[in-house]
Amino acid sequence: MVGEVTILSEWIPEQMSPGSVFVLENAGDVGDTNDPYWAVMACPECGTLGLITRKQVAGLIPVMCGSSQCSAQFFINDNDIVVRKPS
Numbered sequence: 001m002v003g004e005v006t007i008l009s010e011w012i013p014e015q016m017s018p019g020s021v022f023v024l025e026n027a028g029d030v031g032d033t034n035d036p037y038w039a040v041m042a043c044p045e046c047g048t049l050g051l052i053t054r055k056q057v058a059g060l061i062p063v064m065c066g067s068s069q070c071s072a073q074f075f076i077n078d079n080d081i082v083v084r085k086p087s
């Protein structure tokens with residue numbers, strides 16, 4: 001698993017390598033009002049793209065990979081990806 005977040009300033013799908021984050025242009029406008037969608041992230045383990053919410057970007061709640069082939073769970077801690085230990 002990649003250990004660092006890479007923020008992309010432009011949406012270039014080919015550059016969405018594992019750990020890449022692209023902040024949505026309408027961040028905060030979509031999804032739950034308390035925890036709206038904020039960015040697209042490529043899973044640091046397998047590269048599957050998924051939407052992440054404001055609280056996930058802030059590291060308050062863990063990100064879970066959306067792929068059924070991958071069980072990655074992690075927190076975003078500033079620019080670091082911290083693997084969530086299975087409890």
Ligand SMILES: [Zn+2]
Pocket residue numbers: 043044045046047048065066067070071072
């Ligand atoms: Zn994954």
